[in-house]
Amino acid sequence: xxxxxxxxxxCVLMFTLVPHQAFLLSRALDSELIVYPQYDERIPxxxxxxxxxxxxxxxxxxxxYNRNTSGEQMTLRCRKPDFNRRFCEFAFxxxxxxxxxxxxxxxxxxxxxxxxxxxxxxxDGIISVWLNENDTRFMLRLDDDDDSILSVFADAPEDYEIDxxxxxxxxxxxxxxxxxxxxxxxxxPENIKTVYIAPGSVLYSRLFVKTKDVTVCGxxxxxxxxxxxTDI
Numbered sequence: 001x002x003x004x005x006x007x008x009x010x011c012v013l014m015f016t017l018v019p020h021q022a023f024l025l026s027r028a029l030d031s032e033l034i035v036y037p038q039y040d041e042r043i044p045x046x047x048x049x050x051x052x053x054x055x056x057x058x059x060x061x062x063x064x065y066n067r068n069t070s071g072e073q074m075t076l077r078c079r080k081p082d083f084n085r086r087f088c089e090f091a092f093x094x095x096x097x098x099x100x101x102x103x104x105x106x107x108x109x110x111x112x113x114x115x116x117x118x119x120x121x122x123x124d125g126i127i128s129v130w131l132n133e134n135d136t137r138f139m140l141r142l143d144d145d146d147d148s149i150l151s152v153f154a155d156a157p158e159d160y161e162i163d164x165x166x167x168x169x170x171x172x173x174x175x176x177x178x179x180x181x182x183x184x185x186x187x188x189p190e191n192i193k194t195v196y197i198a199p200g201s202v203l204y205s206r207l208f209v210k211t212k213d214v215t216v217c218g219x220x221x222x223x224x225x226x227x228x229x230t231d232i
Contacts, residue, residue, distance in 0.1 A: 031094030034157055035060045036219060037200030040175040043067055043221070046086045049140075049150050050101040053090055062088040064150070067223075089153035091219070095132045098152060101125060106142040112149075113138070158219060162196045172220065173198040179205055184225045188214060197222060 033055040046066035053060050067085045102109075102125075109127055111118050118138055119130040129138060134156035142148040164171035170192045179186040186205040188195065193213065197203050197220030204223050207216070216222065 031055055032092060032157060033058055033060060033096065034091040035062065036089060036091075038063050039065065039200060039221065040202055042176060043202065048086065048103055049088075050103065051088050051150075051152070052099045052101075053092070054097045054099065055092065055094065060090070062090060064088045084147055084149070085151075086149065087151040087153060089155070089219070091155045091157045092131070093134060093157065095130070096154070098129045098131065098154070100127045100129070100140055100150065100152075102127065102142065106148075108143055110141050110144070111138055112141055155219065160217065162194065162217075164196075166194075167191060168193040170195045171198075172196065172201050172203045172218070174201055176202050176204060178225075179203070 033053060035053075043065050044067065046064040048066075049064050051062040051064055053062060065085075065087055067087075068083055109122065111120050111129055116138070121128050127140065129140075129152075131138075131154055136154045138152055138154075140150045140152070162169060162171060164173070168191055170188065172195070184206055185208050187208045187210065190211050193215065195203075195207065195214065195216045195218075197216075197218035199219040201218075201220035202223050203220065204225055206224055207222070
């Protein structure tokens, strides 16, 4: 009789453990963390912040960049120009925690946009922000100073297929691609219907699109060279 009871107990444990393991496996399969290749050295790195993303047992340190804008150009456009463009980026599904370490003193911080009310905390010199939605991005601002902003671009993984050999696709997978070195503006050929910029790649030009239904996509950078104006 004791053997029968033992067998029954083991069977009950098996039936309770297997669904739990299957649930954990399902959650693991639903979670994905992608870190992109680094950009060309002409996109300068920023050493004001250190950013690490955590998902389960996986932790990835992100490269932080700061593409400074042209002071002359921004002075013409803005009353109080913000010359810094600090950013880092990754893609994910599921849930992640973003840890940001600030390498200088500050007295307060805010996570923007505040209307989204991201869960966050400050502990032991680390500002942590929790994300649980795809296509989620936020900014960190220190001491209410806009010139301190760090933008964290957290996107959904790419879910489209691009054929680089398709004649209607401008497929950019070079580290630094300047389609027309003699001009800051590149006129997209009329046969092109998709401009794809791969992660870690830079398309260094403004695009002039003359036809309808042209899609620009990808997780790379479309960078304005600021050379439409003649240097004085």
